[in-house]
Amino acid sequence: MAKVEFSGGTWRKSSYSGGGNDCVEVALLAERVGVRDSKNPDAGALSVSPSGWRGLLGTVGRD
Template identity: 40%
Template sequence: MIKWENGMAADQIAGARWQKATASDAVNDCVEVARLSENEFAIRNSRHPEGPALIYTRSEWEAFVDGASKGEFNDMTV
């Protein structure tokens, strides 16, 4: 089993297929997500693709997506 570390260089995650939201702007101000395995996901800053990646478990990722879909973070955009 591959062991990814929180904060490792995102461009060093072999085989990662980074996905950016279609709402990204022209200067790449967005985060990108990659599914690393059945149970791990990585997030990186699209402006710094070689920068650190944050690694999340499946349950952490699902909790975030659920909260975002319910608008729980909408007040953070102001």
């Protein structure tokens, strides 16, 4: 599996994170979405497709 480079993206946290360090950060690129632990950003990132990311958001956003 090829390693995805996220240096071109800007990592950001949700505005709902409350300023703590207990959330994930997301970087949006043209072909991939990176997700990483805000407490340990150097540990690596999960790489998902944009459609996979939309699917995840749609699933966790349901009540």
